[in-house]
Amino acid sequence: xxxxxxxxxxxxxxxxxxxxxxxxxxxxxxxxxxxxxxxxxxxxxxxxxxxxxxxxxxxxxxxxxxxxxxxxxxxxxxxxxxxxxxxxxxxxxxxxxxxxxxxxxxxxxxxxxxxxxxxxxxxxxxxxxxxxxxxxxxxxxxxxxxxxxxxxxxxxxxxxxxxxxxxxxxxxxxxxxxxxxxxxxxxxxxxxxxxxxxxxxxxxxxxxxxxxxxxxxxxxxxxxxxxxxxxxxxxxxxxxxxxxxxxxxxxxxxxxxxxxxxxxxxxxxxxxxxxxxxxxxxxxxxxxxxxxxxxxxxxxxxxxxxxxxxxxxxxxxxxxxxxxxxxxxxxxxxxxxxxxxxxxxxxxxxxxxxxxxxxxxxxxxxxxxxxxxxxxxxxxxxxxxxxxxxxxxxxxxxxxxxxxxxxxxxxxxxxxxxxxxxxxxxxxxxxxxxxxxxxxxxxxxxxxxxxxxxxxxxxxxxxxxxxxxxxxxxxxxxxxxxxxxxxxxxxxxxxxxxxxxxxxxxxxxxxxxxxxxxxxxxxxxxxxxxxxxxxxxxxxxxxxxxxxxxxxxxxxxxxxxxxxxxxxxxxxxxxxxxxxxxxxxxxxxxxxxxxxxxxxxxxxxxxxxxxxxxxxxxxxxxxxxxxxxxxxxxxxxxxxxxxxxxxxxxxxxxxxxxxxxxxxxxxxxxxxxxxxxxxxxxxxxxxxxxxxxxxxxxxxxxxxxxxxxxxxxxxxxxxxxxxxx
Numbered sequence: 001x002x003x004x005x006x007x008x009x010x011x012x013x014x015x016x017x018x019x020x021x022x023x024x025x026x027x028x029x030x031x032x033x034x035x036x037x038x039x040x041x042x043x044x045x046x047x048x049x050x051x052x053x054x055x056x057x058x059x060x061x062x063x064x065x066x067x068x069x070x071x072x073x074x075x076x077x078x079x080x081x082x083x084x085x086x087x088x089x090x091x092x093x094x095x096x097x098x099x100x101x102x103x104x105x106x107x108x109x110x111x112x113x114x115x116x117x118x119x120x121x122x123x124x125x126x127x128x129x130x131x132x133x134x135x136x137x138x139x140x141x142x143x144x145x146x147x148x149x150x151x152x153x154x155x156x157x158x159x160x161x162x163x164x165x166x167x168x169x170x171x172x173x174x175x176x177x178x179x180x181x182x183x184x185x186x187x188x189x190x191x192x193x194x195x196x197x198x199x200x201x202x203x204x205x206x207x208x209x210x211x212x213x214x215x216x217x218x219x220x221x222x223x224x225x226x227x228x229x230x231x232x233x234x235x236x237x238x239x240x241x242x243x244x245x246x247x248x249x250x251x252x253x254x255x256x257x258x259x260x261x262x263x264x265x266x267x268x269x270x271x272x273x274x275x276x277x278x279x280x281x282x283x284x285x286x287x288x289x290x291x292x293x294x295x296x297x298x299x300x301x302x303x304x305x306x307x308x309x310x311x312x313x314x315x316x317x318x319x320x321x322x323x324x325x326x327x328x329x330x331x332x333x334x335x336x337x338x339x340x341x342x343x344x345x346x347x348x349x350x351x352x353x354x355x356x357x358x359x360x361x362x363x364x365x366x367x368x369x370x371x372x373x374x375x376x377x378x379x380x381x382x383x384x385x386x387x388x389x390x391x392x393x394x395x396x397x398x399x400x401x402x403x404x405x406x407x408x409x410x411x412x413x414x415x416x417x418x419x420x421x422x423x424x425x426x427x428x429x430x431x432x433x434x435x436x437x438x439x440x441x442x443x444x445x446x447x448x449x450x451x452x453x454x455x456x457x458x459x460x461x462x463x464x465x466x467x468x469x470x471x472x473x474x475x476x477x478x479x480x481x482x483x484x485x486x487x488x489x490x491x492x493x494x495x496x497x498x499x500x501x502x503x504x505x506x507x508x509x510x511x512x513x514x515x516x517x518x519x520x521x522x523x524x525x526x527x528x529x530x531x532x533x534x535x536x537x538x539x540x541x542x543x544x545x546x547x548x549x550x551x552x553x554x555x556x557x558x559x560x561x562x563x564x565x566x567x568x569x570x571x572x573x574x575x576x577x578x579x580x581x582x583x584x585x586x587x588x589x590x591x592x593x594x595x596x597x598x599x600x601x602x603x604x605x606x607x608x609x610x611x612x613x614x615x616x617x618x619x620x621x622x623x624x625x626x627x628x629x630x631x632x633x634x635x636x637x638x639x640x641x642x643x644x645x646x647x648x649x650x651x652x653x654x655x656x657x658x659x660x661x662x663x664x665x666x667x668x669x670x671x672x673x674x675x676x677x678x679x680x681x682x683x684x685x686x687x688x689x690x691x692x693x694x695x696x697x698x699x700x701x702x703x704x705x706x707x708x709x710x711x712x713x714x715x716x717x718x719x720x721x722x723x724x725x
Contacts, residue, residue, distance in 0.1 A: 008065055008066060008067040009039075009062070009065035009066070010039050010040065010041045010062065010065055010066040010067070011033075011038045011039045011040060011066070011067050011068060011174075012033055012038055012039070012040040012041070012066060012067065012068045012069075012070060012174060013040075013041050013043065013062060013063055013066035013068070013069045013070070013090075014026055014029060014030055014033075014040060014041070014042045014043060014069075014070045014072065015043040015069070015070070015071055015072070015083065015086055015087070015090070016043070016071075016072035016074065016077070016083075017072075017074065017076060017077040017079070017080040017083040018074055018076045018077070018080075020074070020076075021072055021074050021106065022044070025072065025074075025106050025163065025167075026042060026072050027042070028163070028164070028167055029070070029072075029104075029167050029170060029171075030042040032167050032168065032170075032171050033171055033174065036171055036175055038171075038174060038175065041062050041066060043059065043086070055082070055085060055086060055089065059086075060089065063086075063089065063090055063093060064093060066099075067099060067100070067177070067236075068099065068100045068101075068102065068174060068177060069090050069094055069099070069100070069101045069102070070102045070104060070170070070174075071087060071090065071101065071102070071103050071104065071148060072104045072106055073103060073104065073105050073106065073108055073113050073149075074106050074107060074108055075107060075108050075118075075119045076119065076123075077108075077113075077120075078113075078116070078119065078120040078123035078124065078127075078145070079119075079123045079126070081127060081130075081131075081141075084127075084141040084144070084145075085137075085141070087141070087144045087145070087148065088140050088141065088144045091144050091147060091148060095206075096206075098205050098206065098234075098237045099237075100177060101148060101151055102151075102153055102154065102170070102173070102174070103148050103149060103151055103153035103154070104153060104154045104155075104156070104170065105149075105153065105154065105155040105156070106156055107156065107157055107158055109155075110149050110153075110155060111149075113145055113148075113149040114145065114146055114149035114150065115146075116142060116145060120145070124138065124141075124142065127141070154166070154169065154170055154173075177236060182231075182232040182235075183228045183231055183232060183243055184228070184480070184481050185225055185228045185229050185232065186225050188355070188358055189225060189229075190347065190351040190352075190354045190355045190358075191347045191348065191351035191355075192222070192225065192226065192229055195226055195344065195345065196226065196229045196230060196233060198342070199213070199215070199226065199230055199342055200230065200233060200234060202340050202342060203230075203234065203322055203340075205234060205237060205322075207320070208319040208320045209319070209320075210314040210315075210317050210318075210319065210320070210321045210322075210323075211321075211322050211323070211339050211340065212311070212314070212322075212323045212324075212325070212336075212337075212338045212339050212340070213322065213323070213324045213325070213338065213339065213340045213341075213342065214324075214325050214326075214327065214330075214332075214333030214338040214340070214341045214342065215227060215324065215325070215326045215327075215342050215344060216326070216327050216328060216329065216330045216333060216341065216342070216343055216344070217328070217343055217344035217345075218328065218384065218418070219328055219386070219418050219419075219490045220384045220385065220386030220387060220418040220488070220490050221344045221345075221346065221384055221385065221386075222344055222385045222386075223299075223300075223326040223327075223328075223344050224245070224299050224300065224326060225385075226326075226344055227243075227297050227299055227324055227326050228243070230297070230324060231243050231295070231297055231324075234295065234322075235295055237295075238293050238294055238295040238320075238321070238322075239292045239293045239294065239318075240266075240267040240268060240289070240292050240293075240294045240295075241266075241267070241294060241295035241296070241297075242262070242263050242266040242267050242294075242295075242296050242297070243297045243299065244259060244262060244263060244296075244297065244298050244299060244310070245299045245300070246299060246300055246489060247259065247298050247299060247300050247301050247302075247306055247310070248300045248301065248302040248303075248306070248489075249300070249489065249492075251303075251306055253539065256278045256281075256305070256306065256309045256310070257277070257278055257281055259306075259309075259310060260278065260281035260282075260284075260285060260309065260310065261281075263285065263296070263310065264281075264284060264285065264288060267288070267289060267292070267294060267296075268288050268289070268292075278309045281309070282309060282312060285310075285312070285316060286312070286315070286316045289316060289317050289318065289321075290315070290316065290317065290318060291318045292317065292318045292321070293317075293318050293319065293320040293321055294317050294318065294321045294322075295321070295322050295324075296310075296311065296317070296321070296322075296323045296324070297323075297324045297325075297326075298310060298311065298323075298324070298325045298326070299326050300326060300327065300489060301325050301326070301327045301332065302327060302328070302329060302332070303332075304332060304335060304336065307325065307332070307336045308336075311323050311325070325338070330343075345383075346382060346383025346384060347383040347384075347385060347388070348383065349378060349383075351383075352378045352381065352383050352388055353374060353375070353378050355385060355388050355389065355392070356374055356377055356378060356381075356388045356391070356392045357374065357392075358392075359388065359389055359392025359393050359396065359475070360374070360392045360395055360396050361396075362396075369400055370400065370403065373400065373403045373404070373407065376407055376411075377391055377392070377395070377407065380407070380410055380411060381421075384418060386418055386488060386490060387418055387421050389475045390421065390422065390425055390474070390475045390476070390491075391406075391410070391421065391425070392475075393473060393474045393475035393476075394406070394425050394428065394474045394475075396473065406428070409424055410424055418490055419490065419493070419494050419497070422490070422491060422494040423494060423498070425474070425476070426476075426494065426495075426498065429474075432460060432463065432467055433467050433470055433471060435460070436456060436460065436464065436467040436468060436471065437471055437476055437477070437495060438495050438498060438499055438511070438512060439456060439459075439512065439534060439563075440452060440468075440471070440477055440485055440487065440495075441477075441487050441491065441492045441494070441495025441496060442495055442496055442499055442512045442514050442534070442536070443512060443514050443534055443536035443563075443565075444485060444536075445485060445486060445487060445492055446484055446485070446486065447484065447485050448483055448484060448485075449468075449479055449483050449484070449485055450483070452468070452485050453465055453468065454606065455563065455584055455606065456468070458563075458583045458584050458605035458606050459562050459563060459583055459584065476491055477491070496514075499511060499512050502531070503531075506527070507519075507521060507522055507527070508522045508527035508528050508529050508531075508532065508557075509529050509531050510531060510532070511531055511532065511533045511534070512532075512533065512534045512536070513532060513534070513535045513536070513537075514534075514536045514537075514538075516537060516539040516569070519535060519537050520548055522554065523548070523550050523554040524548070524549065524550045524554075526551070526553060526554045526556075526557060527554075527557075528554050528555065528557040528558040528561075529557060529558070530557075530558070530559050530560050531560070532558045532560065532561055533560055533561060533562050533563070534561075534562060534563040534564075535561065535563070535564050535565070535566070536563070536565045537565065537566045537567065537568075537569055538565070538567045538568060539568055539569060546570075547570045547571060547572040547591075548569060548570065548571050548572060549572045550571060550572065550573070551573075551576075552573050552574060552575045552576040552577075553575075553576050553577060554575075555575050555577050555578055555579055556576075556577045558579055559579055559581060560579070560581055561579045561581055561582060562581060562582065562583050562584070563582075563583065563584040564578075564582060564584065564585050564586070564587070565584065565586045565587075566586070566587045566588065567586070567588045568588065568589075569589070570589055570591075571589075571591050572591070573591055573592075574590065574591045574592030574596075575596060576596060577596055577598070577599075578595060578596050578599045580599065580600040580602070580603065581603060582601075582603065582604055583603055583604060583605050583606070584604075584605065584606045584607075585604060585606070585607045585608070585609075586606070586607075586608040586609075587608075587609055588610060590609045
């Protein structure tokens, strides 16, 4: 979210009138805001303009350098000509620059302020006499009071409740304006500022109309970067805001209801629509947001349905709202009736050269031997930032001859499609880098980097971190600020198209499967082949979803399957066969209590079956014991069919023993049944383990989380992922 806090000297400026307010409410408000870490300036001036005193320029600078103004109206406020003149200046300055004004009506009715009744009428009667030659000034004071009193604010009368609770409500509202986290734009940008200013001017932020703005352009041109920059620049001028990234991809993966949930969660804190269809979600969005001034940005939209379900009409949102959509399809924006359509421009030659030079030479000086070659790249890339970054990253550290070779290959292909460039870059990778690139773009986008390293280490061995590092250096994958692997959508699409092109009409002959319909088709119809190396099924889980019917024999046709990950899908039965080639097996809701009897787990490095959760039937009446055993079962089942180092085994056993020992000590009547069930689990899962029963007895007797287990297993590789309990 936008956070321009750092561009202001003060977070809050408080103005009021009268000693009673100064040493009471205003002083307490200043103290509460300061205690919250909000840098607050309190105006202690009390001047009378009738004596010729003007507002000090230092005070005006403080107002200009403050993010929020809090104006405390009391019964005696209007008697101060100084406060009224200050009010006019604050109103003009803050409205012009789209900053927040919070009026506080302290023991005075807002209508009294708005229409200058009661003590305010008495005060203005005196002002009109004192300033009879400056009637325009008095008129401005009246107008300012009317405008500010119409703003949303806070009203307190003595007897309405505790004053400190009223102050706390103000502090919470002010704090919410600073709980804004900017979205990451890019590590290095050029040519962005001018386009950012153009879009912001088109948004007409001073208007109370609801405006829709479409940002379009070719792939890789920088639409998302521009939208993020807009979000960061203007976001703190709205009551609620949301940046929905990768709408096209997330709509296909998780459905539009999921996106509606995210929108409502970010804007109003509503976690679940609890609706069976998107139409219900539309009603909730309209009802919840129709009075809010919102900023909604949808990134990478590619269908009319996405627009209709997520932004609908202008009546969905409150006055002053702005809806921004990025897309490659200009016709989509026109068809939906967007108010403003903005085309992102290519970088000019100077900016393109700067971006390319940064990628190639980092912070160093440009080598004059490369000057002509740099110009050739800029000309070829046609000002598309993604093309410049990918090509530049891949040319980093290479000789002039290598540059010549790469450019000759590039220039034989038309640059009008960024994916052509990406394919050429892909072809220059070595074989293992190609494999890692395809694995990530097809199956592991959004994973934690450490998890990707663990999974691919199981497949490729020690060199995988080097290969991932090489892909990062070549700008083919990116690691987000929160440590997730996030290739650019166009790069991801290129990787998926490369795999799709292995066998366009027969998914069973492709090396990697990630699309649910393809996977279900292959498994139900037994269409797998020796080409299949990875199956990654991670679709949206639907409650009460019908099980996928299959005969369980499909994996017999996949002797080279290395990685099998199935999440959030329910199968009617367990597989009758699993390939012995498997190195990674993760299957949520695995439909059995045991793996196939002929499965040889010697090559298996990572095994996660977190939802098998079988229990000994005679313990179901003892919920505390059952809960303890359920945790043990999950640990045992995750490691039971993998080879791991002795040190890891001892750590895991110590963890299990904590649960066993303490549970047994607390539930001694259930001791026999508990030990019996543990024996069953251990017998099923650790067929070659021997147990020192004397030490178990000692651990149980003292309630100590220690017992010793001796293993005769051959230890090879350590379990590569964490084990959730």
